[in-house]
Amino acid sequence: MFRWCHRSRLVPHMVLVSGVPGVGKTTLMQKIVYDWVKGDLYQRFSFVFFFKFRELNRWDKVSLETLILHHYPYLWQQLENILQDPEKLLFIFDGLDESNQTMDFTSRHLCSDPKQPERCGHIVVSLVRKSLLNGCSVLMTSRPTRLASMDCRDFQRMVEISGFFTEERKIYFDNFFRDPELAEKAFTYVRQNDTLYTFCYLPSYCWIICTVLSRSFQTTSSDQQVSLLPRTVTQLFAIYVANILSNHSLEKSGAQKLLQSMGWMAEHGVMNHTIIFDDRDLESFHVDNKSKLLSSFLMESEEPVSYSFLHLTVQEFFSAFVHYADYSPEKLQESLEKAKSYPDGRGEMFLRFLCGLSDATTRSLLTGYLDTQAAQASRDVITWLKNFMAGGGEEGGERLEAGEEERLEERGEGERLDYKERLLRTFFYLFETRNKVLVQESLQSHRTLDLSDVRLSALDCTVLSFIMECCSHIQGLHLSDCSIGPEGLERLAPGLHNLRDLRYKSSRLLLHRDPQ
Numbered sequence: 161m162f163r164w165c166h167r168s169r170l171v172p173h174m175v176l177v178s179g180v181p182g183v184g185k186t187t188l189m190q191k192i193v194y195d196w197v198k199g200d201l202y203q204r205f206s207f208v209f210f211f212k213f214r215e216l217n218r219w220d221k222v223s224l225e226t227l228i229l230h231h232y233p234y235l236w237q238q239l240e241n242i243l244q245d246p247e248k249l250l251f252i253f254d255g256l257d258e259s260n261q262t263m264d265f266t267s268r269h270l271c272s273d274p275k276q277p278e279r280c281g282h283i284v285v286s287l288v289r290k291s292l293l294n295g296c297s298v299l300m301t302s303r304p305t306r307l308a309s310m311d312c313r314d315f316q317r318m319v320e321i322s323g324f325f326t327e328e329r330k331i332y333f334d335n336f337f338r339d340p341e342l343a344e345k346a347f348t349y350v351r352q353n354d355t356l357y358t359f360c361y362l363p364s365y366c367w368i369i370c371t372v373l374s375r376s377f378q379t380t381s382s383d384q385q386v387s388l389l390p391r392t393v394t395q396l397f398a399i400y401v402a403n404i405l406s407n408h409s410l411e412k413s414g415a416q417k418l419l420q421s422m423g424w425m426a427e428h429g430v431m432n433h434t435i436i437f438d439d440r441d442l443e444s445f446h447v448d449n450k451s452k453l454l455s456s457f458l459m460e461s462e463e464p465v466s467y468s469f470l471h472l473t474v475q476e477f478f479s480a481f482v483h484y485a486d487y488s489p490e491k492l493q494e495s496l497e498k499a500k501s502y503p504d505g506r507g508e509m510f511l512r513f514l515c516g517l518s519d520a521t522t523r524s525l526l527t528g529y530l531d532t533q534a535a536q537a538s539r540d541v542i543t544w545l546k547n548f549m550a551g552g553g554e555e556g557g558e559r560l561e562a563g564e565e566e567r568l569e570e571r572g573e574g575e576r577l578d579y580k581e582r583l584l585r586t587f588f589y590l591f592e593t594r595n596k597v598l599v600q601e602s603l604q605s606h607r608t609l610d611l612s613d614v615r616l617s618a619l620d621c622t623v624l625s626f627i628m629e630c631c632s633h634i635q636g637l638h639l640s641d642c643s644i645g646p647e648g649l650e651r652l653a654p655g656l657h658n659l660r661d662l663r664y665k666s667s668r669l670l671l672h673r674d675p676q
Contacts, residue, residue: 515592
């Protein structure tokens with residue numbers, strides 16, 4: 161990532177790594193530090209400083225020196241000399257999407273003194289803009305949703321983590337299951353289900369799938385079919401949570417109470433960019449920190465004592481689930497409006513899970529832990545989604561309707577691309593609901609879908625295929641320059657049979673087309 165770049169004709173010092181939730185951004189950063197310590201990577205750097213934005217959220221104003229010494233106190237005698245040679249320093253900032261601070265990389269108000277207390281976001285921007293420790297290198301990670309609302313031109317290299325390829329998924333299963341026969345059985349089972357197999361390109365989802373299957377295979381005979389087969393991301397997490405609950409001795413009433421209190425804390429965190437909680441937060445939301453079930457979903461850290469969910473996506477699932485476990489129409493409406501209004505994308509997974517749980521089959525996976533009015537919560541979400549599709553897609557309220565692409569031709573390329581990406585996001589909401597009637601109603605005015613220039617992953621193609629299969633009236637699909645790989649094409653194929661107009665000029669699809 162710090163090698164000579166032929167396009168820009170320089171050695172990058174500012175590198176931004178992008179990736180969807182669960183694709184392995186944090187793991188990659190940890191691996192980089194590990195390889196550097198071993199002497200296998202980036203030996204041009206004498207010091208590597210690793211920070212997580214979720215931990216930086218605790219600070220109000222702090223100097224760069226204080227920040228470094230807080231994490232690396234043993235450097236206190238050397239630090240002043242270390243900072244004199246910035247070319248040998250690498251700063252890693254992990255999880256920009258988890259930061260609660262505004263990050264304006266176009267700001268002219270920058271700092272240059274590592275001893276001067278500033279807001280953490282201001283320090284990060286100043287490092288990237290080279291006013292602070294000019295010559296140092298910065299490596300940063302983020303979800304794409306946060307980057308969509310930012311100017312990232314100061315980063316000289318943009319890297320995207322694509323997740324596991326086929327052979328890597330097989331290796332993961334072989335490593336997860338120590339028994340080779342069980343590993344082969346589990347992988348074959350997943351390989352036969354397109355949706356499940358597509359999920360496996362994300363390492364964190366791969367772990368959840370393997371965890372669920374390992375328990376299922378242990379409790380079923382070799383000839384018995386595993387009963388729970390997730391078709392959506394919401395179902396995947398619902399099955400994961402249901403497995404934990406079914407193997408726990410806590411009474412359902414006690415478990416439901418904990419899920420509710422933990423869910424409201426999760427929801428508050430998602431809406432306010434809070435990922436780390438302390439005892440005061442647990443007390444405020446009535447979370448019993450002595451419950452044995454708590455450790456199944458929260459990690460506890462010491463010095464000082466703090467708590468965080470096993471993964472941000474787990475927190476996002478609980479933030480949506482609580483609206484079905486402890487229904488309040490006022491809170492639900494307020495959260496829906498908040499989630500769609502955040503330009504940094506913090507509400508995106510929350511909305512997907514909320515839409516996914518509107519499906520009765522999905523909710524049934526957690527029967528016994530739901531509010532008696534969970535069905536009403538579902539109706540509220542469906543109503544909101546209909547309104548969202550009809551004209552509430554953004555705060556400005558642009559309609560997601562047929563003909564919008566043509567009207568956008570008169571505007572800039574950025575606005576056209578923004579519309580297409582917004583449309584793809586709504587497809588994910590619809591996909592999670594599994595409600596084919598709702599899909600047809602929502603897209604009844606569309607005759608052509610144009611997603612040209614939007615990079616489509618295999619999971620995006622799975623979602624798009626579902627939309628196309630539901631909407632036989634859609635006869636045109638434009639996918640030029642979408643960088644669709646062979647697996648994406650395989651997932652997309654079932655939804656193409658009704659099309660009269662398929663455009664994929666200059667797309668990587670051409671590279672995989674059968675020459676016959």
